[in-house]
Amino acid sequence: MHNLWKRTLLMTGATLLSSGMAYAQTPDLSDPPEIDGDMVGDHGSVTLRMGLGLAESSPQYISSQYFADILEQRSDGRITVNVFPNSQLGDDVQMMEMLQTGTLDMTYPSSSPATSYVEELAVFDLPFLLPTREAAIEAMRSEAAQEMLDAFDGTGIKALAFSENGFRQLSNSAREVSSPEDVAGLDVRGLAIRTMENPVHLDIWETLGANPTPMAFGELFSAMEQGVVDGQENPWSTILTSNFHEVQEFGSETRHVYTPFIKMISERTWDNLDPEYQALIQEAALKAADYEIQLSAEYDDWSRNQLEERGMKITRLDDEQIAAFQEAVQPVYEEWAPRIGEDLVEEFQQIAESSMTE
Numbered sequence: 379m380h381n382l383w384k385r386t387l388l389m390t391g392a393t394l395l396s397s398g399m400a401y402a403q404t405p406d407l408s409d410p411p412e413i414d415g416d417m418v419g420d421h422g423s424v425t426l427r428m429g430l431g432l433a434e435s436s437p438q439y440i441s442s443q444y445f446a447d448i449l450e451q452r453s454d455g456r457i458t459v460n461v462f463p464n465s466q467l468g469d470d471v472q473m474m475e476m477l478q479t480g481t482l483d484m485t486y487p488s489s490s491p492a493t494s495y496v497e498e499l500a501v502f503d504l505p506f507l508l509p510t511r512e513a514a515i516e517a518m519r520s521e522a523a524q525e526m527l528d529a530f531d532g533t534g535i536k537a538l539a540f541s542e543n544g545f546r547q548l549s550n551s552a553r554e555v556s557s558p559e560d561v562a563g564l565d566v567r568g569l570a571i572r573t574m575e576n577p578v579h580l581d582i583w584e585t586l587g588a589n590p591t592p593m594a595f596g597e598l599f600s601a602m603e604q605g606v607v608d609g610q611e612n613p614w615s616t617i618l619t620s621n622f623h624e625v626q627e628f629g630s631e632t633r634h635v636y637t638p639f640i641k642m643i644s645e646r647t648w649d650n651l652d653p654e655y656q657a658l659i660q661e662a663a664l665k666a667a668d669y670e671i672q673l674s675a676e677y678d679d680w681s682r683n684q685l686e687e688r689g690m691k692i693t694r695l696d697d698e699q700i701a702a703f704q705e706a707v708q709p710v711y712e713e714w715a716p717r718i719g720e721d722l723v724e725e726f727q728q729i730a731e732s733s734m735t736e
């Protein structure tokens with residue numbers, strides 16, 4: 379039985395090398411767990427189409443191929459998943475709408491554009507809320523997070539699992555940024571920053587004195603290349619695997635938001651599946667999510683170092699500089715905590731605090 383993810387790992391290396399990245403190697407990626415478990419019964423052949431926003435070399439794509447491999451192996455080839463990366467089927471908002479109409483089976487967006495379906499997801503957009511990966515994982519695996527996934531029921535989308543997009547970092551083509559004043563500009567205009575289509579992110583950058591513009595991920599590279607926006611914010615692995623360093627000179631290690639991904643399936647697709655296939659897809663989504671978190675962690679610092687090797691000037695911020703950003707965006711909490719739910723915000727703040735003391 380061929381292993382899609384093994385082919386993907388080989389292709390990832392080739393992709394990184396062939397795209398002129400001239401890397402010595404991709405990060406020493408851990409192999410996913412062996413695929414074990416009972417074979418499911420024969421409930422007919424099913425082909426699922428899954429659309430992604432990121433590139434083939436991203437942890438998002440690699441883990442999606444592992445997801446496909448689990449389904450293929452445990453169904454003896456009856457369930458296949460065709461994965462379409464690089465926003466080729468649309469952007470996050472469009473692909474979620476395609477799940478609702480049943481014109482696409484699966485997608486894997488950031489949680490941020492999905493707040494229009496489940497507004498409590500905006501808790502993950504609160505700046506500097508989850509300072510460590512351990513806290514983020516505990517939050518994503520919490521009962522409150524499961525309730526957010528369950529809240530999609532009836533929207534046409536079934537949400538299967540949270541995984542890691544990652545800690546978001548600022549990049550721009552105008553200037554080095556190490557303070558909120560650098561974002562706002564003193565004798566120059568505030569940075570024009572692209573944000574995801576999410577009101578909290580817009581508020582964060584407006585509060586910092588930037589000129590934020592919500593934009594689909596697939597339009598971002600050309601917008602930066604043409605100078606429509608000065609900068610954007612994404613995890614280092616996304617900046618690297620989407621080649622943003624080709625149009626962004628400066629990076630700042632702000633880690634201002636931890637964004638999850640959500641693996642989703644169309645309710646129309648889901649409702650037509652045999653319960654045994656449904657159970658396998660749910661199990662595979664959780665296994666692939668755990669593997670994706672591990673991959674994303676392995677990519678994080680490696681991607682930053684690769685970006686520096688490729689010429690990006692990355693400013694690391696010390697505790698005092700981070701504190702200045704945290705203070706500057708405090709109004710965002712005052713505005714959004716009551717709208718998201720004070721109890722939920724407090725629960726995640728407690729997770730964050732306990733992760734810092736462990």
Ligand code: KDG
Nearest residue numbers: 430431432470486487488595
């Ligand atoms: O598939 C995910 C991407 O489309 C997108 O969500 C990545 O974080 C992202 C962004 O900035 O849009």
